[in-house]
Amino acid sequence: MLAAPIHRLERRTTLTAIAATILAALATVSCTNGSSPANTSAACAAPGVSPHEIRVGLIYPDSGPISGELEAARSGADARFGLVNAAGGINGRKITYTWQDDNSSTSGNGTAVRSLFESSSVFGLLEASINADGGADYLRSNQIPAVGLPITNVWSDPSYTTMFSYPSLITGGPVSDVVGRYVREHGGHRAIVVTTETASGVQGFDPPLAKSFAEAQVPTTTVPYNSAVTSPAEFVHRLPTDADVLVLALGPNDVLPIDAAVNAAGNRFKVVVAIAGSGDATIQKYGSSVAGLTTFSTLVPFRANLPAQQDYLRAVASYAPELQPATQEVAYGTYIAADILVQGLMAAGACPTRTGFINALRGMQNYNAEGMLAGKVDFTKTHQAINCLIFTRVNDAGTAFDVVPDTVPGAPSQTEWCGTGT
Structure with missing residues (x-):
């Protein structure tokens, strides 16, 4: 048993x-x-x-x-x-x-x-x-x-x-241009990637994200964040003004307050995408204050x-x-x-x-x-490349994460976003 x-x-x-x-x-x-x-x-x-x-x-x-x-x-x-x-x-x-x-x-x-x-x-x-x-x-x-x-x-x-x-994406394997393609399709041209000063593990997200943006020809600038030193509002106020995409490569305890501060300041970004923060707890605690926050996963949401x-x-x-x-x-x-x-x-x-x-x-x-997985796994290969992701976005009312469809003509799937390969 x-x-x-x-x-x-x-x-x-x-x-x-x-x-x-x-x-x-x-x-x-x-x-x-x-x-x-x-x-x-x-x-x-x-x-x-x-x-x-x-x-x-x-x-x-x-x-x-x-x-x-x-x-x-x-x-x-x-x-x-x-x-x-x-x-x-x-x-x-x-x-x-x-x-x-x-x-x-x-x-x-x-x-x-x-x-x-x-x-x-x-x-x-x-x-x-x-x-x-x-x-x-x-x-x-x-x-x-x-x-x-x-x-x-x-x-x-x-x-x-x-x-x-x-x-x-957590494992640091090869990633296609899918994340960069997503932000470009939503009007993004230059990204700020926010990472932490104090945790090298989170910074492990940076290379695959940077590669995905580079392959989609989206320039990036990395900015460190330390919540013990700077408040979310102060940090948002100091962000460079030449970018229209904000990428939060942080844990949920930092992602959500920063995104709420971005919205409170008028949200000048066309896309705010985070590696963490998806789930019912985000909606219940933050609601419309994090409207527009986008997250992604290889797992298809329920x-x-x-x-x-x-x-x-x-x-x-x-x-x-x-x-x-x-x-x-x-x-x-x-x-x-x-x-x-x-x-x-x-x-x-x-x-x-x-x-x-x-x-x-x-x-x-x-x-x-x-x-239940975005894309398909080919186990004949000894490493698994990430070519497809599911993107979800907090709706304007702050009541749910909605799946963002890929509406580009000829897209193989409206629920999966896929790149051009690695």
């Missing part, structure tokens, strides 16, 4: 907010509910595989400074594994897991990875940690498959060929109401009812990561091996989690 769920999830944290706050602080497949034909008689020699079970490892921080921000990850895993198990599992084998706490630290992550594979019999790994680099060399050296939430750079490092995730998203919500209600609200992005992203693991196991055959799993996933193209 799956481990008992936890019952203390009340945060509404986005993946970009985690990176910004803490580092300042998936052949075509789908998220199917069914399983491969039952085959419980096969005796397999792979670790973690028995006639009735495939046991995997789960690592996330149950303690330490990031634990509260990532606790929803376990609910996402419970929802996806519960869904596939209810449909008969993988070739008649149910997915179970043994979990380890990495204590929100790199050393703790390395210890947790080694413990799972040396003390427990597990097949592979599902991971939701900002310290996944701690155990990455062990996984690579032992050719152990791992799937994870893309919130640390190791998931986009092409040298770690046994590690799989979906694209995310207002799209896709069948796959409805499956997700039903799975949460059945197998992770402690998750409130059910739409938390950490859980949503982990559910998709868990689905990548499910798809790899389904493709690995009746008697899965670690090598078979890795090769099967490396043969997959055009994965988009039944539409």
Whole structure:
């Protein structure tokens, strides 16, 4: 049976907010509910595989400074594994897991990875940690498959060929001109990128953003911000006057006050785009004072109401009812990561091996989690380029984040904005 769920999830944290706050602080497949034909008689020699079970490892921080921000990850895993198990599992084998706490630290992550594979019999790994680099060399050296939430750079490092995730700007992978194209289509010609003086992790967003703007021929100027020294109103007053785009590469605790100050000062910018701040909490606390704030993600928002998203919500209600609200992005992203693991196991055959799993996933193209991801993932490539994003904007009344359609003639999708490639 799956481990008992936890019952203390009340945060509404986005993946970009985690990176910004803490580092300042998936052949075509789908998220199917069914399983491969039952085959419980096969005796397999792979670790973690028995006639009735495939046991995997789960690592996330149950303690330490990031634990509260990532606790929803376990609910996402419970929802996806519960869904596939209810449909008969993988070739008649149910997915179970043994979990380890990495204590929100790199050393703790390395210890947790080694413990799972040396003390427990597990097949592979599902991971939701900002310290996944701690155990990455062990996984690579032992050719152990791992799937994870893309919130640390190791998931986009092409040298770690046994590690799989979906694209995310957080990981610092290659980015097309999509962000720059978005601002140009909305009249922007020159951008100010605001970053923090005190957190190099947030500044990790700068290179991919700068590249995206450069490829779209939008010049940028970087301006540092320190909330301990300068108030939002003072900072906005001092911003250079030769730019019509404001990019806030900051955590939500800084993004929202600055954007509210921009609006209070008359908002001279044609576009204000932020890497964090999307979610119900922004609307509830700031409302119309942040009207026009634009955010972006590789995850399709729930207002799209896709069948796959409805499956997700039903799975949460059945197998992770402690998750409130059910739409938390950490859980949503982990559910998709868990689905990548499910798809790899389904493709690995009746008697899965670690090598078979890795090769099967490396043969997959055009994965988009039944539409829940912007663009498609090509796992034949050892790094995932970001070519498509979903942009959402606070409406004028400040009552919701609305999806911004791509209305350019010939656009392949009106909900996804895509660039020209990397």
